[in-house]
Amino acid sequence: MKTYRAAVIGVSRMGAFIDNEMVGYPGTVPPYSHAASYTTYNRTELVACADLRPEIMAVFGQQYHVPPERQYTDYREMINKEQPDIVSVATQPEQRAEIVIYAANHGVKAIYAEKPLAASMAEADAMVEAVERNHVVFNMGTNRRWGQAYDKIKEIMDSGQIGTIKTLIVYSTGAIFDTASHHFDTLNRLNDDQPVKWVQANIPTGDTAIDGDFMRQDPQGEGIIKYANGVTAYALLTPRSTEYEVIGDKGSITAFNDAYHLQLRQDTTLVPGTRWNGFVTVEAPTVPPDSSGLNLVNDLIHALDTGAATRGGIRVARASIELTFAFIESHMRGGARVDLPLQGSKMKLQRNRAPRQPKFTA
Numbered sequence: 001m002k003t004y005r006a007a008v009i010g011v012s013r014m015g016a017f018i019d020n021e022m023v024g025y026p027g028t029v030p031p032y033s034h035a036a037s038y039t040t041y042n043r044t045e046l047v048a049c050a051d052l053r054p055e056i057m058a059v060f061g062q063q064y065h066v067p068p069e070r071q072y073t074d075y076r077e078m079i080n081k082e083q084p085d086i087v088s089v090a091t092q093p094e095q096r097a098e099i100v101i102y103a104a105n106h107g108v109k110a111i112y113a114e115k116p117l118a119a120s121m122a123e124a125d126a127m128v129e130a131v132e133r134n135h136v137v138f139n140m141g142t143n144r145r146w147g148q149a150y151d152k153i154k155e156i157m158d159s160g161q162i163g164t165i166k167t168l169i170v171y172s173t174g175a176i177f178d179t180a181s182h183h184f185d186t187l188n189r190l191n192d193d194q195p196v197k198w199v200q201a202n203i204p205t206g207d208t209a210i211d212g213d214f215m216r217q218d219p220q221g222e223g224i225i226k227y228a229n230g231v232t233a234y235a236l237l238t239p240r241s242t243e244y245e246v247i248g249d250k251g252s253i254t255a256f257n258d259a260y261h262l263q264l265r266q267d268t269t270l271v272p273g274t275r276w277n278g279f280v281t282v283e284a285p286t287v288p289p290d291s292s293g294l295n296l297v298n299d300l301i302h303a304l305d306t307g308a309a310t311r312g313g314i315r316v317a318r319a320s321i322e323l324t325f326a327f328i329e330s331h332m333r334g335g336a337r338v339d340l341p342l343q344g345s346k347m348k349l350q351r352n353r354a355p356r357q358p359k360f361t362a
């Protein structure tokens with residue numbers, strides 16, 4: 001079977017070294033970073049990298065066996081010379097669109113882009129156009145979409161054990177670009193990627209982050225997402241980190257600690273012999289931790305091999321960034337309902353932030 005040649009653009013934390021920050025994290029097993037996923041996966045070969053910081057690439061090269069002549073400070077030169085099959089774009093979102101569009105237009109067959117997708121809706125739309133016109137296989141790094149614990153939640157939802165789904169909750173929406181990109185994608189996925197009808201949102205520190213048409217920071221947000229199929233999602237800001245709840249008319253699933261602990265409750269009409277009215281706990285389903293990074297790469301390879309769609313894709317990635325910009329729009333209109341598809345968003349994320357220092361050892 002064919003081995004695919006992969007290259008990583010942006011070799012800092014998520015691109016290469018975040019595995020050192022995740023040692024002992026109970027819900028996942030390595031690999032997590034893009035580079036570690038390509039070197040672990042048996043049908044990808046990590047052949048090259050690009051970053052603006054040669055000193056970071058030097059360490060990357062040693063750890064991942066990418067020689068200096070295959071370390072590029074210009075990603076265009078890297079793509080043109082190395083002609084990789086797969087390119088990862090693990091920069092910050094401000095740089096993502098330009099790189100993804102260049103890769104799509106210059107022969108790259110598959111792209112694994114980090115979240116959030118883009119810094120503006122205009123960029124997101126240009127990315128959709130380039131990826132679709134060039135028939136590029138695409139996944140965005142919203143890892144929970146490829147995590148087996150979240151598959152388990154979906155399996156229970158789809159089995160009918162909690163009845164018709166009414167409500168989704170994420171307990172800590174977090175920063176609307178960086179963190180909410182994960183949560184919006186998970187909410188969308190749990191709701192079968194149904195279209196959103198409207199959102200209403202509040203960004204507590206939004207007024208200091210918004211500077212005309214620019215977002216100068218990535219502030220936290222909270223809000224309501226109404227889906228066209230009637231499901232309502234509540235994106236809360238509470239101290240309960242990455243936790244979710246799915247509530248149906250016959251039961252609920254609570255995902256504690258990033259779905260490491262699950263709890264299934266069912267209506268007493270389904271659980272005879274109890275004196276409570278309403279839901280009672282019936283099960284704590286368990287799922288062994290897995291590597292969402294490997295699952296995501298495997299999904300790309302399957303799509304390259306067979307022409308099948310990936311579990312994510314560029315339209316799914318666009319849907320979550322559209323929610324971020326719809327939250328901003330709603331906040332700017334005093335929390336008014338904003339209908340989707342979002343029209344006329346001119347807002348652009350433009351932070352003046354230096355890249356982070358990756359952790360080179362565990």
Ligand SMILES: NC(=O)c1ccc[n+]([C@@H]2O[C@H](COP(=O)([O-])OP(=O)(O)OC[C@H]3O[C@@H](n4cnc5c(N)ncnc54)[C@H](O)[C@@H]3O)[C@@H](O)[C@H]2O)c1
Pocket residue numbers: 009010011012013014015018050051052053056073075090091092093095114115116141142143178354355356357358
């Ligand atoms: N999926 C996850 O769980 C997860 C976890 C952490 C970070 N992330 C995402 O990954 C992305 C990167 O995060 P990070 O913390 O590693 O960022 P970082 O700021 O540490 O690193 C970004 C890297 O991109 C490089 N870069 C910038 N412009 C470039 C260009 N034009 N060409 C080549 N390289 C360029 C920088 O030099 C830097 O090394 C972010 O979008 C973040 O949200 C995802």
